[in-house]
Amino acid sequence: MIKRSEDRKLNFGAGPASIPEEVLQEASEAILDYNASGLSVLEIPHRGKLFDNILDESKQLVRELCALSSDYEILWLHGGGRLQFSMIPMNFLGAGGAAYIDSGHWAQEAIAYAGYYGEPKVIASSAGERYASLPEWPASIDPSLSYLHFTTNNTIYGTQWPDIPLSPVPLIADMSSDMLSTQRSYSNSAMFYAVAQKNLGAAGTTLVVLHKDMLARTARRVPPMLNYEAQVRTNSVLNTPPVFAIYTALLMLRWTKRKGIDIIQKDNEKKASILYAEIDRNSLFAAVVDRPDHRSKMNVCFRAKNPENEQLFSDFCTQNNITGIDGHRTVGGFRVSLYNAITIQQVERLITLMQAFEDDHKKD
Numbered sequence: 091m092i093k094r095s096e097d098r099k100l101n102f103g104a105g106p107a108s109i110p111e112e113v114l115q116e117a118s119e120a121i122l123d124y125n126a127s128g129l130s131v132l133e134i135p136h137r138g139k140l141f142d143n144i145l146d147e148s149k150q151l152v153r154e155l156c157a158l159s160s161d162y163e164i165l166w167l168h169g170g171g172r173l174q175f176s177m178i179p180m181n182f183l184g185a186g187g188a189a190y191i192d193s194g195h196w197a198q199e200a201i202a203y204a205g206y207y208g209e210p211k212v213i214a215s216s217a218g219e220r221y222a223s224l225p226e227w228p229a230s231i232d233p234s235l236s237y238l239h240f241t242t243n244n245t246i247y248g249t250q251w252p253d254i255p256l257s258p259v260p261l262i263a264d265m266s267s268d269m270l271s272t273q274r275s276y277s278n279s280a281m282f283y284a285v286a287q288k289n290l291g292a293a294g295t296t297l298v299v300l301h302k303d304m305l306a307r308t309a310r311r312v313p314p315m316l317n318y319e320a321q322v323r324t325n326s327v328l329n330t331p332p333v334f335a336i337y338t339a340l341l342m343l344r345w346t347k348r349k350g351i352d353i354i355q356k357d358n359e360k361k362a363s364i365l366y367a368e369i370d371r372n373s374l375f376a377a378v379v380d381r382p383d384h385r386s387k388m389n390v391c392f393r394a395k396n397p398e399n400e401q402l403f404s405d406f407c408t409q410n411n412i413t414g415i416d417g418h419r420t421v422g423g424f425r426v427s428l429y430n431a432i433t434i435q436q437v438e439r440l441i442t443l444m445q446a447f448e449d450d451h452k453k454d
């Protein structure tokens with residue numbers, strides 16, 4: 091039996107992240123009996139009608155929710171974000187070189203992985219501001235580059251690009267932490283990808299979307315499993331795919347469609363604005379990112395002005411059944427992740443606790 095809402099912890103974790111209860115319910119029913127097939131979803135064959143339908147519907151929903159033309163291929167791959175950091179340069183880093191925009195931790199990881207295949211050019215970086223703001227988008231981009239890679243939302247420092255700019259070279263976007271959180275111009279990117287464990291369900295699969303033109307750009311011999319062209323040709327079933335993670339992503343996509351991206355966007359804006367307003371108002375806390383137009387609506391980072399309050403507030407949240415608010419191990423402080431599954435009421439509950447904490451700890 092699934093735990094009732096009152097017993098469930100309120101999870102503000104950055105990933106694996108909160109999943110709507112109705113999706114957990116549907117996933118657990120499918121584990122026992124998938125669509126009255128007499129088989130668990132964990133047992134269905136990956137080459138057969140049952141899984142074909144899961145794959146087809148999930149791709150159809152991605153196409154619809156991102157408003158993609160049939161020029162885009164949709165893949166579900168293994169291996170998470172870091173495998174994409176590897177596959178992108180492996181497949182596409184050609185003689186023209188590749189450029190990266192460095193907005194923090196994940197961008198840096200992607201840059202480091204590209205270093206195995208060439209010399210990635212970092213053409214914009216906010217390292218000098220300790221990533222508390224977005225770098226300036228480059229004014230001119232060398233048209234001979236193989237691609238330009240950037241991260242739409244910086245999960246660790248809490249910055250987010252408002253939209254996807256146009257680019258004279260193929261743009262590749264890591265959208266892991268803000269996929270389907272807002273209406274945006276997905277087709278400005280030649281390729282984008284998102285690990286499932288933020289807005290698309292369970293860890294174990296990564297959504298990869300790429301324009302057909304990219305497939306002709308493979309720069310070197312790559313083994314089939316790591317080769318986008320081979321993965322497209324075999325419809326993500328080159329080997330046994332992560333069936334359950336893909337099924338959970340399908341449930342999340344259906345949930346996303348039921349709710350509607352416009353409503354999701356509105357709720358996400360509201361959640362972020364009330365939380366930032368409280369951080370800015372509360373005498374005990376300070377936001378990491380000052381510029382309102384750089385602040386992430388998905389990962390809200392802040393600190394206690396008095397470091398002694400950090401552990402106290404963390405413990406206070408734990409006592410109140412809230413989990414996942416500690417900042418990334420490399421930066422500390424707090425990070426509240428407001429992925430699509432988090433409701434406005436849940437954010438209000440946290441705000442009430444921040445106010446109660448202030449009443450107990452402020453110096454008067």
Ligand SMILES: *Cc1c(COP(=O)(O)O)cnc(C)c1O
Nearest residue numbers: 105170171172196245266267285
């Ligand atoms: C969470 C996240 C990743 C995850 O990478 P894994 O290798 O799957 O752990 C990658 N990029 C971004 C922007 C993320 O937020």
